[in-house]
Amino acid sequence: MLVAEAARDAEIDxxxxxxxxxxxxxESAENVNLKVTLGRLAEACTAVNRHLGAPLATMVGLDxxxxxxxxxxxxxxxxxxxxxxxxxxxxxxxxxxxxxxxxLPAAHWYExxxxxxxxxxxxxxxxxxRLVLHDDWPEGVFPLRKDFDPSxxxxxxxxxxxRFHHLHGEGIVEIPVGPIHAxxxxxxxxxxxxxxxxxxxxxxxxxxxxRGIEKLAEGKRFDHVLQIAERICGACSLSHAVAYSQxxxxxxxxxxxxxxxxxxxFYLELERLYNHIGDLGNICAGVGFAVGASQGGRLKEExxxxxxxxxxxxFLRGVCSIGGVRLNPSTEVVRDAANTLHKIEAEFRNFVDxxxxxxxxxxxxxxxxxxxxxxxxxxxxxxxxxxxxGVDCDAxxxxxxxxxxxxxxxxxxxxxxDVHARALVRVDESLISFALARELLSSLPSGPLxxxxxxxxxYETAIGVTESPRGENVHWVRTGKxxxxxxxxxxSASYCNWPVVALAVPGNMVPxxxxxxxxxxxxxxxxxx
Amino acid sequence: MLRIIxxxxxxxxxxxxxxxxSTARYYRGRPKIDPARCDFTAACAASCPSRAITISQKxxxxxxxxxxxxxCVFCGLCAEACPNGAITVTGEFELATHxxxxxxxxxTRAPAAVMSRTPSPPPVAAGDSRNDRPDIKDGCNKLSNxxxxxxxxxxxxxxxxxxxxxxxxxxxAHLLNPVYDVQRLGIDFxxxxxxxxxxxxxxxxxxxLEIALYATYQAMPSPRLVVAxxxxxxxxxVLQGSYAVAGGxxxxxxxxxxVPGDPPRPQAIIQGLLIALDRLEPxxxxxxxxxxxxxxxxx
Numbered sequence: 001m002l003v004a005e006a007a008r009d010a011e012i013d014x015x016x017x018x019x020x021x022x023x024x025x026x027e028s029a030e031n032v033n034l035k036v037t038l039g040r041l042a043e044a045c046t047a048v049n050r051h052l053g054a055p056l057a058t059m060v061g062l063d064x065x066x067x068x069x070x071x072x073x074x075x076x077x078x079x080x081x082x083x084x085x086x087x088x089x090x091x092x093x094x095x096x097x098x099x100x101x102x103x104l105p106a107a108h109w110y111e112x113x114x115x116x117x118x119x120x121x122x123x124x125x126x127x128x129x130r131l132v133l134h135d136d137w138p139e140g141v142f143p144l145r146k147d148f149d150p151s152x153x154x155x156x157x158x159x160x161x162x163r164f165h166h167l168h169g170e171g172i173v174e175i176p177v178g179p180i181h182a183x184x185x186x187x188x189x190x191x192x193x194x195x196x197x198x199x200x201x202x203x204x205x206x207x208x209x210x211r212g213i214e215k216l217a218e219g220k221r222f223d224h225v226l227q228i229a230e231r232i233c234g235a236c237s238l239s240h241a242v243a244y245s246q247x248x249x250x251x252x253x254x255x256x257x258x259x260x261x262x263x264x265x266f267y268l269e270l271e272r273l274y275n276h277i278g279d280l281g282n283i284c285a286g287v288g289f290a291v292g293a294s295q296g297g298r299l300k301e302e303x304x305x306x307x308x309x310x311x312x313x314x315f316l317r318g319v320c321s322i323g324g325v326r327l328n329p330s331t332e333v334v335r336d337a338a339n340t341l342h343k344i345e346a347e348f349r350n351f352v353d354x355x356x357x358x359x360x361x362x363x364x365x366x367x368x369x370x371x372x373x374x375x376x377x378x379x380x381x382x383x384x385x386x387x388x389x390g391v392d393c394d395a396x397x398x399x400x401x402x403x404x405x406x407x408x409x410x411x412x413x414x415x416x417x418d419v420h421a422r423a424l425v426r427v428d429e430s431l432i433s434f435a436l437a438r439e440l441l442s443s444l445p446s447g448p449l450x451x452x453x454x455x456x457x458x459y460e461t462a463i464g465v466t467e468s469p470r471g472e473n474v475h476w477v478r479t480g481k482x483x484x485x486x487x488x489x490x491x492s493a494s495y496c497n498w499p500v501v502a503l504a505v506p507g508n509m510v511p512x513x514x515x516x517x518x519x520x521x522x523x524x525x526x527x528x529x
Numbered sequence: 530m531l532r533i534i535x536x537x538x539x540x541x542x543x544x545x546x547x548x549x550x551s552t553a554r555y556y557r558g559r560p561k562i563d564p565a566r567c568d569f570t571a572a573c574a575a576s577c578p579s580r581a582i583t584i585s586q587k588x589x590x591x592x593x594x595x596x597x598x599x600x601c602v603f604c605g606l607c608a609e610a611c612p613n614g615a616i617t618v619t620g621e622f623e624l625a626t627h628x629x630x631x632x633x634x635x636x637t638r639a640p641a642a643v644m645s646r647t648p649s650p651p652p653v654a655a656g657d658s659r660n661d662r663p664d665i666k667d668g669c670n671k672l673s674n675x676x677x678x679x680x681x682x683x684x685x686x687x688x689x690x691x692x693x694x695x696x697x698x699x700x701x702a703h704l705l706n707p708v709y710d711v712q713r714l715g716i717d718f719x720x721x722x723x724x725x726x727x728x729x730x731x732x733x734x735x736x737x738l739e740i741a742l743y744a745t746y747q748a749m750p751s752p753r754l755v756v757a758x759x760x761x762x763x764x765x766x767v768l769q770g771s772y773a774v775a776g777g778x779x780x781x782x783x784x785x786x787x788v789p790g791d792p793p794r795p796q797a798i799i800q801g802l803l804i805a806l807d808r809l810e811p812x813x814x815x816x817x818x819x820x821x822x823x824x825x826x827x828x
Contacts, residue, residue, distance in 0.1 A: 134737045143772055150772040154736075179741055182720035184688045184702040186695055187738060208737045209692040212773035227578035227604060228767045234696025234792065291533050297706030298543055304703075305552075308794075312557030312618075315696050317791065318604050326609075354536050525695045 031083045038097055044086045045075050046103035054079035055380050055393075057463075058474045058491040059110035061118045063146045065092055067459070071120055073097060075107070076463065076476065081399060083463055090120055099125040106380030109499065117144040117214075132207045132528075135160045143215050150215055167193040167201055175510065179208045183514075186524035194510055202505040202513075206498060209528035217488040218480075222248055222456060223322055225485050229475070232490060233526040234315050238271045239468035240475070240490070240526075241320040246401055247464030247477040248322050252453045258403075259447045260324030265403035266440040267311070267319050268466065269433045274303035275469035276426040276433070277348060279521045280355065283423055286515035287364040295351050299344060306340045309333060324450025338441050345434045352427050365420035369504040369516030372417060381500045383471020383493045384429070385520050388414045388421035395467035402466070407436065419519040456483050468493055470522060492526035544710045547796045548809060551623075556794060557605050559598065559621040564636045564818040566615035569594055576610035578602060579760065579767045590640035594820065598624060598632035598813070599764035599777075602791040625788040625801035626811035629763070629779070632789060638820035682715045684806060687725035687749065691742050692735030692774060696792040697759035701729060709795045716802055722748040727805060730782075733761040733768045734775040746782055754805050756786045758798055763787045 036044045048054055054077035062072040070089040077084040090097055099122035100107045111122040112131035119142040122128065130137075136156040142148060166174065172195055179187040187208040193201040213232060217225045229244035230237050242264055249256060256264075281296015304314040310329055311319050319325055329337070355361060371381070376389040386393055390413060395401070397409040412428035414421035456479045464475040471493030480486030501520050505513055545552075569592045574582040581600035585593050608616040626632065690698050704711045705718070719725050722745045734742060746755070757778040760766035765776035778784050788801035803809040 137736075148772075150770065154772055179738065180689055180745060184698060184705075184718060186690045186693070186698060187741070208741075209690070209732070209735055210737055210773050211692055211733065211735055211768050212771040213768075216768065216771045224578045227602065227606075231602070231694050231696075231761075231767050231791075234694050234699055237694075237696065291537060294707045295536065295540070297703070298540070298708060301703065301706055301708045309555045312555055312605070313603075313791075314700075314794065315792070318557060350536065354532055357532050523695055524690075525693065528692075 031085070032079075033085045033087060035087050038088055038090065041073070041075075041086065041088045042098050042100045042103055045077075045100045045107070048077050048079070048084050048086060049104050052077065052079045052084065054084055055377075056104060056106045056110075057083065057465075057472075058476055058489060059107060059114070060476050060487070060489040061114035061120055061144065062478070062487055063118060063144060064089075066146060071095060071118065073114065073120070074476075075100065075110075076474070078398070095119055096121045096123050098123050101125050105378045106496070109495065116142075118142050119145065129162060130160065132210055134207070135162055143212060148215070150212070162205065164191050164203055164205075165201065169195075171195045172200065179205075188524055190513070192505075192510055192513070197509045197511070199506050199508055199510055199513070202502045204498065204502055206524060207528045209525045211525075211529060213529040214488050214490060217485045219484050222453075222479070222483050222485055225488065226320070226322055229490075230317050230320070232529060233492065233523045235275055235523055236271070236468040236470060236473065236492065236526055238267055238316040238319060239466040239473050240492070241317075242268065242402060243464040243466040243473045243475040244477065244488075245320050245322050245464065246466070247462040247475050248453065248456070250462040250464070251460045251477065251479055252322075252456055254323055254451055254453050256324045257448045257451060258445050260449055261403040262440055262444055263325045263329075263449075264320065265407075266437055266444075267316050267325075268402060269437045269440065270303065270307060270310075271316055272467075272469045273430055273433050273437070274300055274307065275521075276430045277303060277351075279469075279518070280351070280423060280426055280430075282518045282521065283365070283419065283515065284355070284361070286518040287361060289358065289361050292351075292355055292358070292361065295354065299347060299351060302340070302344050302347075306337060306344075310337060321450055323453045324448070326450070328449055334441060334444065338438070341434060341437055341441075345431075348430060348434070355423075362420065364512075364515065365423060365519075366416075366418060368419045368512055369508060369519060370417045371500055371504045373415070375503050376417070376500060379499050379503070380496050381471075382496045383467070383469075384422055384425050385497045385500055386471065387412065388425045389417035390415040393472070395465050395472040399465045399472075401464075403440070407439070409436075419515060422519040459486065470494055470526070471497065473526075490529055492523065492529075494522040494524070494526040497522050498527055543707050544713065545708055547709070547799055548803065551796050553620045553622050553794065553796070556620045556622050557603055557618055558790075559603075559619050559624060560596070560601070560605065560607055560616050561619050561621075562594070562596065562634060562636060562818075563615045563617070564820045566613045567594055567611075567636055567820055568613055568615075569638065569820070570612065572610040572612060573607035573616060576606040578604060578606070579765075580769060581764075582607055587637070591638050592820075593638075594636040596634045597629075597764060598634065598789050599629050599787055600760065600766065600769070601789060602760050602766050604791075622790065622794050622797045623800045623812050624790065624793075625786055625797060625804050626813050627786055627804070629787060631811060631813050631815050632763075632787065634816045634818075636818045636820040638822060684716045684727055684802065685719045685725050686716065686727045686729050686802075687719060687722045687745065688729045689731070689742060689745055691730050691732040691738045691762070691778065693732030693759065693761060697731035697762070697790075700792045700795050700798060701731070701758065703795045704798060709799065711799060711802070714799070714803070722746075723750065725749050725753070727754040727756060727802070728782075729756050729758060729802075730778045731758045731762050732774075733765045733771075734778055734781050736773050736775075739775060739781060742778075742781055754785045755782050756788060756801055756805055757784045758788045758790075758801065759793060760789055760791045763789050766791065 057078040060074045075086045175192040178189040189205040230241040278300035284292030373390040394411040396404040461478040474491045476489040478487040
């Protein structure tokens with residue numbers, strides 16, 4: 001359809017040719033870059049999304065005024081193993097663009113973020129409220145513009161007032177919760193509209209942990225930015241570090257040594273394991289099943305101690321370096337790891353038997369917090385949340401990274417979309433991860449740990465992707481001068497999945513919200529950056 | 530039900546007795562400097578992602594190497610960068626203390642011609658923190674002493690994530706797992722700041738949470754304690770210089786105890802809490818050392 005339309009319009013001849021070529025050669029490994037005019041942006045994005053069946057992977061806004069005199073928007077789609085980018089330029093005298101969201105709902109937050117951070121206004125966006133910046137941020141100050149001065153204090157001003165959606169009717173009450181919660185968790189604000197116990201509508205106001213990380217990276221040396229990438233989030237430290245490193249390595253044209261690739265893969269599986277096991281324990285805590293919560297907490301602690309023995313850090317920090325890995329585990333530690341994993345796996349199986357044999361526990365999980373396949377697809381859900389709703393996606397298989405290309409990755413998919421399905425996907429994946437970790441440890445090749453990356457070409461872009469315990473992380477990087485970073489766009493799994501949480505809650509009881517939230521176990525810090 | 534009982538019996542007791550026993554053989558903890566091997570080449574300072582290491586020229590022509598453990602992210606890159614092997618990473622993790630000043634390690638060397646025996650007075654490290662204001666600090670100490678004497682064996686904590694990367698928050702949550710079980714020490718977490726004696730803060734304090742942090746502190750009854758957990762809460766960590774963070778809890782509230790670490794291990798957080806209650810003494814003190822003299826210029 002698009003091809004026929006394109007034939008009528010000489011303006012997008014390149015688009016026609018490129019899309020046609022990519023449609024014809026779905027197995028091609030080459031990334032595709034489509035440059036379109038503003039008027040054709042929405043059409044091109046929906047076409048790539050529908051015709052190639054390619055979900056939106058990330059969207060990047062760039063202040064390119066110094067180089068080209070324009071702002072630039074890049075919508076990146078994940079088409080099989082390739083990336084298809086749809087790129088357009090915006091004139092600074094009229095910083096507006098036609099919103100893609102009406103035809104591509106997954107773009108809704110990206111476009112709001114670009115409006116906050118770069119001052120590019122998405123015309124026709126169904127919900128153009130502020131997203132990242134909160135009410136007391138002054139109008140007309142855009143942190144990701146190159147002329148923004150990050151050193152000076154930004155004054156707090158009155159003026160903007162966030163409008164929550166209100167529901168009116170007999171018996172409807174509004175319950176505000178947060179940003180500071182009763183438990184030991186991260187900050188976020190939630191508004192429930194409820195009748196009695198039943199939630200009719202949930203709206204989340206997030207980005208309380210916004211630390212300005214993308215701006216912080218700009219102008220910094222590429223190896224220092226790795227330390228920042230590792231600290232975007234605690235629970236996903238390693239997957240962020242590896243995603244960033246891979247982007248830099250692909251810009252530098254570096255191939256990391258085989259031992260480094262296998263070690264990265266092994267540690268990524270450890271990250272998945274300690275998170276999944278801990279998350280299952282937390283789901284028990286969410287329903288007040290104390291024995292399950294204690295067992296989950298105990299097994300997670302065993303995993304984190306193994307992390308510390310292997311890498312010196314319980315969150316696997318300091319493992320990854322640009323060009324490989326930093327730490328070489330001794331044979332003694334590798335043997336210890338194999339034994340410990342064997343022991344924990346046996347205990348994990350007992351733990352799962354305990355959970356799946358406890359009827360009252362399963363009763364609370366089943367049918368709670370359902371996400372439909374359609375909602376998961378439309379909002380671009382990733383990771384456990386997507387796989388529990390029937391979406392067959394896993395970046396380890398779809399975009400092989402680290403050493404995953406040489407492995408057979410089984411992707412467990414469940415279709416009921418409830419808390420129970422998300423718990424079962426974690427159980428299945430943990431068992432697969434134990435097997436993978438065992439396989440990787442036994443096939444650990446000898447050889448160098450890293451190759452040195454000294455210099456980077458200027459103004460080159462690349463994408464690094466990893467499958468974190470929460471789902472796919474996509475890091476988009478453009479280098480600047482003298483080995484610095486010019487633009488760093490971090491799209492975590494939580495960025496895709498937070499809007500899905502708000503859809504899973506209506507129809508459930510208010511007291512089930514913590515349980516539903518725990519079944520997604522999303523990071524606020526990954527999202528807020 | 531039988532299955533639950535059987536699981537519990539089979540598991541047995543897993544709780545550890547920290548501070549009576551501790552496990553940290555493999556932890557990448559405090560970097561230590563050997564002043565005899567340091568030649569002030571600044572490779573360590575260039576490698577540091579959080580500006581914890583600084584090298585400055587002194588007015589008399591000498592030099593000063595300084596490490597601020599409140600800013601350290603314990604990555605160990607300085608040890609890798611040093612061409613002389615002057616820095617080694619140790620497993621030391623019990624770094625909690627009352628004053629940021631205790632977290633300074635300095636090496637000073639005199640110019641080649643005049644060798645001084647005593648190092649010159651060190652520069653002030655903490656910048657514009659609230660702890661520099663004697664009026665606030667004194668009032669805070671008085672209250673803290675009263676609190677400690679009243680509540681030594683019973684402490685209620687309100688945790689607040691003030692824009693952290695969630696690693697510290699996970700470690701705080703782990704204090705409640707059966708392995709650490711802080712309730713055995715009379716310590717527990719409460720839902721409301723109005724019920725809390727101590728505010729346990731993580732993160733460099735983001736702009737979007739600064740007002741909520743003040744409000745939480747204001748809601749607590751006096752006397753009250755504040756403990757900053759992790760490198761970002763202690764000194765801003767890698768986030769220093771961002772438009773969106775204050776750069777540490779002591780830029781906003783008077784801090785009673787700093788717990789450095791990225792993140793600190795759960796046992797290090799327990800140590801910090803026990804120090805806040807005067808049940809343990811800090812193990813770290815400010816260190817000032819004299820470095821190897823500058824090599825005489827070749828004739």
